[in-house]
Amino acid sequence: MSLLGIDQSQVQRLRGTADEITRQIAPLLKSHTTVTVERAVLRLLGLDGVDHNQVPLPNVVVNHLREKVRDGASTAMLAAMLHTRASITEVAERVARGELDLHRLPAVPEDEIHHLGLELATESMERIHAMVRERRSRMDRLPVREQPWKYVIVATGNIYEDVAQAKAAVRRGADIIAVIRTTGQSLLDYVPYGPTTEGFGGTYATQENFRIMRSSLDEVAEETGHYVRLVNYASGLCMPEIVVMGAFERLDMMLNDSMYGILFRDINPIRTFVDQFFSRMVDAAAEIIINTGEDNYLTTADAVEAAHTVLASDFINESFGLAAGLRPELLGLGHAFEIDPDLEDSFLLELSQALLLREVFPDSPLKYMPPTKHMSGDIFKGYLMNAMFNLAGIWSQQGIQLLGMLTEAMHTPFLQDRYLALQNADYIMTAARHIHDQVTFRPDSLVIRRAHEVMDKTSGLLESVRETGLLKAISSGWFADISRPADQGKGLLGVLEKSDAYFNPCKPVLASRLGLEKEIDTWI
Amino acid sequence: MDLNLREIRPYGDSLSDGAMQLSFTLPLPTGPLAKEAALRLARKMGFAEADVVHMADLGEGFSFFVVYGKTRLFIDATDITVTAVKTDVWDRATCDEKIRELFGRKLKIMGACIGEDAHTVGIDAIMNMKGYAGHYGLERFAMIDAFNLGAQVEPETLLARAREKEADAILVSQVVTQRDAHLQNLTRFVELTEAAGLRDRFVLVAGGPRLDHKLALELGFDAGFGRGTFAEHVASFVIHHLVQKRSLGSEG
Numbered sequence: 198m199s200l201l202g203i204d205q206s207q208v209q210r211l212r213g214t215a216d217e218i219t220r221q222i223a224p225l226l227k228s229h230t231t232v233t234v235e236r237a238v239l240r241l242l243g244l245d246g247v248d249h250n251q252v253p254l255p256n257v258v259v260n261h262l263r264e265k266v267r268d269g270a271s272t273a274m275l276a277a278m279l280h281t282r283a284s285i286t287e288v289a290e291r292v293a294r295g296e297l298d299l300h301r302l303p304a305v306p307e308d309e310i311h312h313l314g315l316e317l318a319t320e321s322m323e324r325i326h327a328m329v330r331e332r333r334s335r336m337d338r339l340p341v342r343e344q345p346w347k348y349v350i351v352a353t354g355n356i357y358e359d360v361a362q363a364k365a366a367v368r369r370g371a372d373i374i375a376v377i378r379t380t381g382q383s384l385l386d387y388v389p390y391g392p393t394t395e396g397f398g399g400t401y402a403t404q405e406n407f408r409i410m411r412s413s414l415d416e417v418a419e420e421t422g423h424y425v426r427l428v429n430y431a432s433g434l435c436m437p438e439i440v441v442m443g444a445f446e447r448l449d450m451m452l453n454d455s456m457y458g459i460l461f462r463d464i465n466p467i468r469t470f471v472d473q474f475f476s477r478m479v480d481a482a483a484e485i486i487i488n489t490g491e492d493n494y495l496t497t498a499d500a501v502e503a504a505h506t507v508l509a510s511d512f513i514n515e516s517f518g519l520a521a522g523l524r525p526e527l528l529g530l531g532h533a534f535e536i537d538p539d540l541e542d543s544f545l546l547e548l549s550q551a552l553l554l555r556e557v558f559p560d561s562p563l564k565y566m567p568p569t570k571h572m573s574g575d576i577f578k579g580y581l582m583n584a585m586f587n588l589a590g591i592w593s594q595q596g597i598q599l600l601g602m603l604t605e606a607m608h609t610p611f612l613q614d615r616y617l618a619l620q621n622a623d624y625i626m627t628a629a630r631h632i633h634d635q636v637t638f639r640p641d642s643l644v645i646r647r648a649h650e651v652m653d654k655t656s657g658l659l660e661s662v663r664e665t666g667l668l669k670a671i672s673s674g675w676f677a678d679i680s681r682p683a684d685q686g687k688g689l690l691g692v693l694e695k696s697d698a699y700f701n702p703c704k705p706v707l708a709s710r711l712g713l714e715k716e717i718d719t720w721i
Numbered sequence: 722m723d724l725n726l727r728e729i730r731p732y733g734d735s736l737s738d739g740a741m742q743l744s745f746t747l748p749l750p751t752g753p754l755a756k757e758a759a760l761r762l763a764r765k766m767g768f769a770e771a772d773v774v775h776m777a778d779l780g781e782g783f784s785f786f787v788v789y790g791k792t793r794l795f796i797d798a799t800d801i802t803v804t805a806v807k808t809d810v811w812d813r814a815t816c817d818e819k820i821r822e823l824f825g826r827k828l829k830i831m832g833a834c835i836g837e838d839a840h841t842v843g844i845d846a847i848m849n850m851k852g853y854a855g856h857y858g859l860e861r862f863a864m865i866d867a868f869n870l871g872a873q874v875e876p877e878t879l880l881a882r883a884r885e886k887e888a889d890a891i892l893v894s895q896v897v898t899q900r901d902a903h904l905q906n907l908t909r910f911v912e913l914t915e916a917a918g919l920r921d922r923f924v925l926v927a928g929g930p931r932l933d934h935k936l937a938l939e940l941g942f943d944a945g946f947g948r949g950t951f952a953e954h955v956a957s958f959v960i961h962h963l964v965q966k967r968s969l970g971s972e973g
Contacts, residue, residue: 361781368780380842397840461851496851570855574949606854613746613785616777678861679850 200638201549201648203556207656214659215512218667219520222470223719225668230699231468232259232386232691234475235270237437241479241703242271242317244285245404247390248293254286255438256387257293265300267696275313275702276305285317314702322706325483328447332424332484335415339424342372344562345590345598346426347622352377352609354396356406360413362612367417367425369619373450373597375428376410377609378402383433383462384687388442398609402429402439407446426450432457432490434464434688437476444483450529450597451480455517456510457490459671460679465686466671474720477521478707487523488597489514492533492566494677500535500570504550505654506676507532508557512659513667515558520720522711525560529597533566534586538578542643544585549647551593556648562596565589572605579603580621587625592632598622726798739791741768746785751778759786767794804935806944806954808961813862816956820864823964830859830959831883832892833870836906840896841872843929847892847952856951865956876910883923890924890959893942895932903929904940911941924962926955
């Protein structure tokens, strides 16, 4: 039922404009690869582990290959495997020990390299698909609750402490557990290895930590009778590698935005666009729901003035996501409840925006972020703001409700804060369960007028971006008031132009799995 | 009933009743034993008439409590002296306006977390565009050029970059306080600027969760800011201090 009377043909026009915007930069994506895409390919082909200095083997190989990475990092590795009859990990270990130089390999026929590459990539797809089947079967047995799913974070820095807190939250009704990463991990150009017990404001994303949390959540799900989704953060310099690790360990959601790293972590724009595309193909194959980070726009820009930039960015994220094979139900498009609570009718404006997002993306499980910017040490007011956020969430039928903590802006959540947040959501969402079907708005109401105004401004912004080009719009500060030029930013050195001989065995295998055979050559 | 400043207790619903509320979690399974433990803890903390008004099961053997009690402790308010930055705090727009009006140019502010300390949270909260808790950082101020060098910056590098950019103010952040590393780093930075004959050229500001104005002054800084500080506090102080310096004729 449409509450706002949004014109669906206008929505389709905006979708078309967003597609034109993203397709404008497709040639740039196609002609480049990045060090982390190549390391992700190596991981997909089975490479894991670290050398004697704790440097991950995928980094050892890519650093060793230097300029040769332009051919695709797997090319030389596959040739070495054929030549030495060793596994990919054995080859990398020899490289790490200085026993093997990938620049001095005897010639190996290209078709043999491609054949082995495709074989290993296919095995890898099987490994990922086994996880998809496992998730589906667990969800059949342990059905998830109806939306909005209640999403809480743990952030102790110690994975074992995280487990205790996560299990407690699940027993009190949490549907989704996100393990926040330690400060600064997004700017590491490698993924740490093994279980970790020290982090600052969060816990390292490592494959072993993923495994530990996954098995603990599976355990507690058996007791509560509901599958628990696990989330981690792929954004940053290692986006595709972290998605591969998540796919192998059956993570259910990944923060995987197409522009967040550019704007908020000052990562090079081309690097981010290349990384997000490949990583989202892996997300799609693993049926991982992505979460996008539009909520962050409102932490720097004003939530009333910049509401249309959130919607415009959601259209762009959707367009990139669909192109990479993510179905609408895997697109957790982001937005947030960040309007100044002292503003008159702020709740009506929030409700309007939340309903608008729901109406524009009816098949996507929107990720709705709680107030952060206007949270203070006044925990009592903060608790009330979170209640209003929960009311907007149930009213507008959000998919993923990221529960606000009353101690936001002070410290990482106490055990009790998470419990209080769940209590808050349970009360509001039970009390107002069917409000969406019960209330309609007058055509001249603020809620409806505001939604149409935001739609029109979004349309204007997307058209300007199409005229200007996405890279120029980003460098001109059109999103979040932050300017990021395409030839600057962190990780720029890890952006490489592909050679004519470039080969990525995972590309055809992923494309075929996702039914993207026709379009894929436009993008990668 | 007269207020006795020498014996200040919390006010619940009558003067000096000492009434307080607190909430906490104990790692004990919910039940009579956990409740008794919460009560005894409250008494041990100096609360008379302690009352556990709410207990809830948090799962995994944890219990949550809301407790009311009346503290017997009091504070002599006549015995307190506070050292804090006393200048007015202006909002971002006012800071920009003042800079335009008083200096007619942008102010340059450079910041870093020095030494081994790898925590950028403090300096980022003050300097980065995003700021903290809804308070924009200095990068967002129209009339401030903010240079955030990040963490693990050598004091020499910070000073050299500040000279090169002709900064008006230098912000030094210190988060880690283990083995008094923050005191050593801050002292070293002041000594370095003095040895280079540059102490008067910059407004020096120290910041960190375990720092305060008094300590910063003792270490030779112009100001110190602790927890709860936002960009506008720092910007306002820098403006005031530069104006003060100028009127004393110490600038240029």
